Amino acid sequence: MNDPKPRTAISPTREDNYPEWYQQIVKAADLAENSPVRGCMVIKPWGYGVWENIQRALDDRFKETGHVNAYFPLFIPVSFLEKEAAHVEGFAKECAVVTHHRLEANAEGKLIPAGELDEPLVVRPTSETIIGAMFSKWVQSYRDLPILMNQWANVVRWEMRTRMFLRTAEFLWQEGHTVHATEAEAQAETRKMLDVYEAFAHEYMAMPVIKGEKTAEERFPGAVTTYCIEAMMQDRKALQAGTSHFLGQNFAKASEIKFLSAAGVQEHAWTTSWGVSTRLIGGLIMTHADDNGMVIPPKLAPSHAVILPVIHKEETRAEVIAYCERLQKELKALHYAGRSVSVQLDLGEGRGGEKYWSWVKKGIPVTIEVGPRDIANDSVFVGRRDRMDEKRAGMARKDFVAGFLGLLDGIQEGLFRKAQDLQKRHTVTLTNRDEIYAYFTPKNAQQPEIHGGFVDCFFACGPEESARLKEDLAVTVRCIPLAHLEERGTCAITGKSGARRVILAKSY
Secondary structure (H helix, E strand, C coil): CCCCCCCCCCCCCCCCCHHHHHHHHHHHCCCEEECCCCCCEEECHHHHHHHHHHHHHHHHHHHHCCCEECCCCCEEEHHHHHCCHHHHHHHHHHCEEEEEEEEEECCCCCEEEEEEEEEEEEECCCCHHHHHHHHHHHCCEHHHCCEEEEEEEEEECCCCCCECCCECCEEEEEEEEEEECCHHHHHHHHHHHHHHHHHHHHHCCCCCEEEEECCHHHCCCCCCEEEEEEEECCCCCEEEEEEEEECCCHHHHHHCCEEECCCCCEEECEEEEEEEECHHHHHHHHHHCECCECCCCCCCCCCCEEEEECCCCHHHHHHHHHHHHHHHHHHHCCEECCEECCEEECCCCCCHHHHHHHHHHHCCCEEEEECHHHHHCCEEEEEEHHHCCCCCEEEEHHHHHHCHHHHHHHHHHHHHHHHHHHHHHCEEECCCHHHHHHHCCCCCCCCCCCCCCEEEEEECCCHHHHHHHHHHHCCEEEEEEHHHCCCEECCCCCCCCCEEEEEEECEC
């Protein structure tokens, strides 16, 4: 007789139903919930705390590389999008459009739009065109360059099939926009910001990524070159976690961003744009969460630890709480990853086990339980969220405090190694069509989401062949890895020579 399946805090499990598991993680970890507006979400304090730490870490890096923050309008005239043909074609179906400027009550007392605008306004899907209009005013001479700006904002892109954090009608992001005097400077900026994203993903998200160049079919509308970072999720699908675009002079010509060069010649500038969004939180979930809830790398956790007082008798309450408050103060005096250590002291009502599991599901890195017996030994009872299979253990309080930062480092590094191992185990090199079709064909019809992984192969398919691969297998070229950008070989699908080495995968 088979052993019964172990009980988990999240149902269904990843193995049973991965998409539903994801939704249950968002709910159980109290990260977000659906809003009354279809396709939009409310990011709750714990989820927004993760986003704040993502913002803080990235913003520091942007400023270290010379960028400054600004803010541009939410509304963009339709005529601005029309200036760049490929751009408007790429975003037209996703645009939300404002056509009236007020509401009026009709005879039945219902509010209806009134006051039609002279020109419709698009709710920001991305800001290249409106920012370009401003840059054209600010740039007159080579002395005005470079312009290195970033914007933290929300954007709107109508989505028919939404999933919280991964794909919503409105989401939060940052978008960098820069202007340069030369092509070489703009190219260097594009690659530099891709490196910033890679370092952040590895060092803060504990999420290994592959840096690469997008194919023409996957390129940002209007860009000359799009670079990306691609990560493997636990269901072996790819997640595009960040993009950096070399826009050439396309947007500069559309927006008339011109400058007088040092040689006294009028020239069009060279521009870039780059961005990441709250999709990164979806990436965190699918990289680290398990069947007991969320697992948050310490560098991004809203709080690093929670202290859970164990009070069985009312007469011990004051002593236990006082000890916990002293411990909290000691830990909060420490600094980790550029910020003060954050420690929750949970004095809420409820049974100890229920409180412990609520924090487990939130993904807090460390749980600390303290009762009268621990106080008598000047010790604490410690649990690591990344090692739920290990028993929680008692530690001397002084040793625990002294080693706390090292403990957080161990959790952070361990999560990265675990994710890196998954990516390595499920990345294969294939050389022909049959191998690729077999690799991406579900081995278990009841579990179609969990199979395959990343295929490293040579690829030279045209649009029709690429569309057939997507239709047959839901597989696309995720990127041309920068590490193999110059390699050429025989296409695994068509047998054509001169093919580039790519990563094929299913994706979000």
